[in-house]
Amino acid sequence: MRLSTVILPIHRWSEGREAWRRAEELGFHTAYTYDHLSWRSFRDRTWFGAVPTLTAAATATTALRLGTLVTSPNFRHPVTLAKDLMTLDDISGGRVTLGVGAGTTGFDATALGQEPWSPRERADRLAEFVTLLDRLLTEPAVTHRGAYYSADEARNIPGCVQRPRLPFAVAATGPRGLRLAARHGQAWVTTGDSRLFETGTPEQSRAAVRGQIERLGAACEDIDRNPDELDKVLLTGFTPERDLPLSSVDAFVDFAGRHAELGITEIVVHAPVPDSDFDTDPAVFERIAAEAPGQLGG
Structure with a gap:
C-alpha cells in the first residue's frame, strides 16, 4: 500500500x-x-x-x-x-x-x-x-x-x-471508462461511489469499491490483460x-x-x-x- x-x-x-x-x-x-x-x-x-x-x-x-x-x-x-x-x-x-x-x-x-x-x-x-x-x-x-x-x-x-510514455491513471467507474482504463491505463482511480457520499455507510462504500474493482478486472480479462498490472488508486475525502x-x-x-x-x-x-x-x-x-x-x- x-x-x-x-x-x-x-x-x-x-x-x-x-x-x-x-x-x-x-x-x-x-x-x-x-x-x-x-x-x-x-x-x-x-x-x-x-x-x-x-x-x-x-x-x-x-x-x-x-x-x-x-x-x-x-x-x-x-x-x-x-x-x-x-x-x-x-x-x-x-x-x-x-x-x-x-x-x-x-x-x-x-x-x-x-x-x-x-x-x-x-x-x-x-x-x-x-x-x-x-x-x-x-x-x-x-x-x-x-x-x-x-x-x-x-x-x-x-x-x-x-x-x-508516462503512465496514465484513468479515473472511471462506468463500463466505458473501465474499458478505457483496462486498455490504456497503468493505474485506475476511484473516489468511491458518489451516490453514497451523503447517506451511505462505510460498508456500502467498500462494497461499491469492491464491485468497481471486479468490473475493472472483467474489463481487463476481456482484452487478455492481467488486472494486477494496474495500480488501484483511491482518492479520499469523497466516501x-x-x-x-x-x-x-x-x-x-x-x-x-x-x-x-x-x-x-x-x-x-x-x-x-x-x-x-x-x-x-x-x-x-x-x-x-x-x-x-x-x-x-x-
Whole structure:
C-alpha cells in the first residue's frame, strides 16, 4: 500500500515550494494536484494552473513523483497537452503520472463558453482524448481526424523520458471508462461511489469499491490483460467517512487497511487546507505520513 497526497494549486509559489518539498520529506510516493480552472468552494479563492505548478514542483524536488488528479477534456486538447506533458516529464527526470478522467459539469465545463456536455458526450470525448494522447506520446508524428479532436502531423520529439510514455491513471467507474482504463491505463482511480457520499455507510462504500474493482478486472480479462498490472488508486475525502480517516493514525490505518483488502494499492490524502473541506490537523496529517506506511506494509 502506497501513500500519496494532493496539494491543491492554491499557494503563491513562495509558499507552495515548501509544501511540495515537505511532501517529499514526509516520504509520500506521489504528490498530485487538481487540473481545474477553479474548483467548487475555491472558485473565488486563489487557484493556479496545474502544469506550471507541477513544473515548478519538479525543480523543487528530486525523487517525489508528480501528477494530475485529474486532467479532463473540458478545457484541454490532446495535441497541446501532449507537448506540455512531454516537457514536464523531461524536466522532472521521468517522475510524472497523468491522472485523466471525463470531467464534470462544474466551472471547467463552461469556462471556455461552451454548453456543458452530456454524460454520454463526456464519455465519448474521453475515449477519443485518451486514445489520441496515447498515440501522441508514443509516436513521433501523428495525424488524426476524429469526431472531437484533430492532429496534423503533430510531433513530440524526443518523446517521454518514461518509456514508452508516462503512465496514465484513468479515473472511471462506468463500463466505458473501465474499458478505457483496462486498455490504456497503468493505474485506475476511484473516489468511491458518489451516490453514497451523503447517506451511505462505510460498508456500502467498500462494497461499491469492491464491485468497481471486479468490473475493472472483467474489463481487463476481456482484452487478455492481467488486472494486477494496474495500480488501484483511491482518492479520499469523497466516501461516507469524509475526514474521519485523517482524524488519527489509527483511524487512517483502519480505513486504508480495509481498502487494501479490497485491492486498493494506493491511498491519496489531501494536504490540509484551512477553512475548506480539507481542514484537517496538520500535525495528524504528518504523523499519518510518517507512521502509517510502516503499519500498512508500504
